[in-house]
Amino acid sequence: xxxxxxxxxxxxxxxxxxxxxxxxxxxxxxxxxxxxxxxxxxxxxxxxxxxxxxxxxxxxxxxxxxxxxxxxxxxxxxxxxxxxxxxxxxxxxxxxxxxxxxxxxxxxxxxxxxxxxxxxxxxxxxxxxxxxxxxx
Amino acid sequence: xxxxxxxxxxxxxxxxxxxxxxxxxxxxxxxxxxxxxxxxxxxxxxxxxxxxxxxxxxxxxxxxxxxxxxxxxxxxxxxxxxxxxxxxxxx
Numbered sequence: 001x002x003x004x005x006x007x008x009x010x011x012x013x014x015x016x017x018x019x020x021x022x023x024x025x026x027x028x029x030x031x032x033x034x035x036x037x038x039x040x041x042x043x044x045x046x047x048x049x050x051x052x053x054x055x056x057x058x059x060x061x062x063x064x065x066x067x068x069x070x071x072x073x074x075x076x077x078x079x080x081x082x083x084x085x086x087x088x089x090x091x092x093x094x095x096x097x098x099x100x101x102x103x104x105x106x107x108x109x110x111x112x113x114x115x116x117x118x119x120x121x122x123x124x125x126x127x128x129x130x131x132x133x134x135x136x
Numbered sequence: 137x138x139x140x141x142x143x144x145x146x147x148x149x150x151x152x153x154x155x156x157x158x159x160x161x162x163x164x165x166x167x168x169x170x171x172x173x174x175x176x177x178x179x180x181x182x183x184x185x186x187x188x189x190x191x192x193x194x195x196x197x198x199x200x201x202x203x204x205x206x207x208x209x210x211x212x213x214x215x216x217x218x219x220x221x222x223x224x225x226x227x
Contacts, residue, residue, distance in 0.1 A: 018224070038225075045225035048194045048201040052219060068224055082227025086192065089146055089222060092180050100192070100222040102145050 001031045002135055006116045008033035009071035009109045016044040016071050021107065022058045023066030030063070036070075043082060044070045067120070069107035077110035077119040079128045087123035097125050105131050137162055139212050141171065142219040150178040159218060164195060165208040167218055182220065183208065192223045 001021070008031075009017045020032040032054045037047040058065060072080070079087075087106060088097040102124075110117045121128040141159040143151050151157050157175070161167040165183075172179040182193055188208070189195060195202045196219040202210040212218065 016227075043225065043227045045223065048196075048203070048223070049199070051194065051221060051224060052196055052199065052201075055221065070226055080227040082225075086223075086225045086227075089181070089192070092184075093177060098146060100146055100224075106226070 001028055002118060002133075004031040004033065005069050005107065005109055005118065009073075009111055009116065012036060012071060013073055013111065014041045015039055016041060016073060018044040018046060018068065018070040020054050020058070020068055021066045022061075022063040024063050026064075026066075028066055031069070032057075041073055065101065065104055067105040067107060068101075069109060072108055072110045072112065074112050075110065076112060077108040077117045079106070079108065079121055079123075083108070084123065084128060088125065099123050099125060107133070137212055137214045137216070139167055139214075139216045139218050141167065142217065144220055144222055146222055147178060147181055147220065150175040150181070162211060163206075163208065164197065164202055164210045164212060164218060167212060168208070192225070194221045194223055195219070196221070 016036055018036050019034040021028050022030045034050055035047050036044040038045045089100050090097055105120045105122050107120045118133055120131040120133050139159045141157050143155055159167040160170045168179050197210055197212055197216055
């Protein structure tokens with residue numbers, strides 16, 4: 001699945017690429033490469049209709065939403081300010097920052113170096129928390 | 137019109153943990169107002185003070201994003217499914 005993520009990131013150059021990682025029993029089971037609706041080298045956004053189709057497919061298969069991935073074509077694999085901002089919802093009443101997708105992680109693949117680098121982060125309201133990626 | 141509403145995790149604090157709830161109305165706006173009567177606070181998470189849909193939330197009637205229909209005035213019919221999903225975006 002790492003290969004699928006890296007291949008999709010490379011195919012999307014010079015723009016950022018993105019997608020979904022589905023899980024079963026907490027382990028990744030499938031990667032869904034998706035279209036970057038922004039078609040931009042510095043930002044990404046899921047196409048709304050593709051997002052619904054993918055999420056519905058994951059539900060129909062009894063899988064869970066393990067997380068998301070996107071590429072940083074020219075920068076390191078750490079969350080940008082935009083990543084941090086858009087991974088949260090600001091409660092309009094309390095002003096509290098809550099994760100848009102609680103319990104998920106965001107994998108960032110950097111293509112800036114000679115070899116692709118993947119790192120995973122949880123956004124739980126405060127600073128991103130890095131999670132180890134284990135490749136079997 | 138009775139509809140089913142799919143609620144994302146981030147809003148389930150308002151629905152007592154329920155991922156699907158019943159709603160009623162003839163438009164998306166009316167459905168959200170109906171939900172607000174039973175799940176106070178949910179409407180403000182989706183609709184701005186100016187009465188527009190928040191930028192980073194997607195609302196669908198069946199398979200169609202309401203932004204491509206009539207936004208909050210999109211009509212709903214008996215048995216329609218209204219799905220709410222936070223947008224996924226970053227940099």
